[in-house]
Amino acid sequence: MPTSRIWGRSLVGFVAVGALMGSACSPAQSAKSTSADTSAKSIATTLQQTMDGLKFQEVLDTAPVTTSAQARTLKANSVDKDAQTPKQRARLLAAAADAQPISQQPQIDATVIELDKHNRPVSSGTVLMSPQYPHGKVVSVDKNFHTSDVRWRQWDDSGWYTNHAQGTIDIVPGRENASTDFMLPYPASVLKLMINFGVLRLVDKGVIKLDDTYSYQPTATSSLCGGATSNTIRQYVDDSLTWSSNPASCALLKMLWDHNAVDDLNQTFQDLGLETMQVKGTNPANGGHWSNPVTMSSLDTAKLLTLINGAPGKVWTAPNGKAVTRDVLSKSSREFFKKELGDQGFNDVLSTTDWCGADYPAPGIPQVTPQRWIAADGTVTVDGDAYAHDVRPCNAKAEVTFAHKTGLVSNSGGDAGIVRNLPGKNGRNYIVAIFSNLGNQYVDPNRPPTAPGAHPVAYTEKYAQLGLAIDKYEAAKHGR
Incomplete structure (x- = not known):
């Protein structure tokens, strides 16, 4: 590897981790601040400094929008975006050689929630980055890890290019006077x-059982969802969460529609104070039509994972004054959910252990790769995608488990999960969630060509560098 490339990556990592470590030693807050506020400011500041130091704006765009016709096409293709075909992915890879600098600061929404040894949230930090906030803006939260100071806007594929990343559709009403305006x-x-x-809410209510067989019979065709299938609900859930099967997820969503449970689900999120979490605009006929009205913020996603993780007692008070507890799901459903997330096959965003030992991408969160995906030669293959790297050396050096879910389309990349130290390692325990428009349309200038037959690196390695920096900070903090 050329010396310049080694130095470049080391410098970025040094800036990111150095920013985190420096903030850990910042002066104490005013005595008038609550302990939760003090720690929240600390983790938020470190997150903001790290994100700014990683310079996400240095990525390249393989499919920039430069004409009104391209903008119209992008808008027309904003439905069922997860149904990207191999040919579409191949075109993006082929276009990488002629990629152009990204037109403006990327859109990034990131949250870290720190947990105590009982899995209760003790501090949090949320940072938003966009053309309006090029160095990242810290979101103020109250003692319930809630904010009313952001005007959340719905994503607009073409509007990110044509309207300076300024959204036009409000997600949460009544936020016109908020100090921050951000398109999720x-x-x-x-x-x-x-x-x-x-x-799992339906399971807990006794409406369905995990081992029931569900016959998926779509009455409308969808490239995202595919045709009719029949499987146990347990297997659909496993396929949906561990290798991100779109057909299995469509089946589950259609089943929710069959039981008139989608509106109730959206209301449950509102009752929990997770105001940005909405499953809207989907098609009852097939469980598809996933588009921009489906929304999640990193803060609300991290809070949902906190409940799934099993924080005891009252975890926070919702805006309606009701106490929110982990009992929104039963213990058995929480444990099943966590097990499925812990069996994640796509460890290639905030963590990159599927490419263990590669020169590129950079290492991320040092997690254990689940054994179910590892072949006799140590390599990982998920849904036919072969990563072609022996992950056993990384498993031998792993420091944490990472129960998480990734997401990828051309103009969206995300990862959200629960990080817990392995026995004998520094006792970090935290939730991390990140959403960005940096999907597989965007590449790093130093990304090498993909070897024939190997799974391509579909994200910027800056995600992994961010994940590693956060984990090093948490390890150092708990090692004191």
């Missing part, structure tokens, strides 16, 4: 967290 990136397959949460 489309969550891509991370939205499957919401679908499966809704399914």
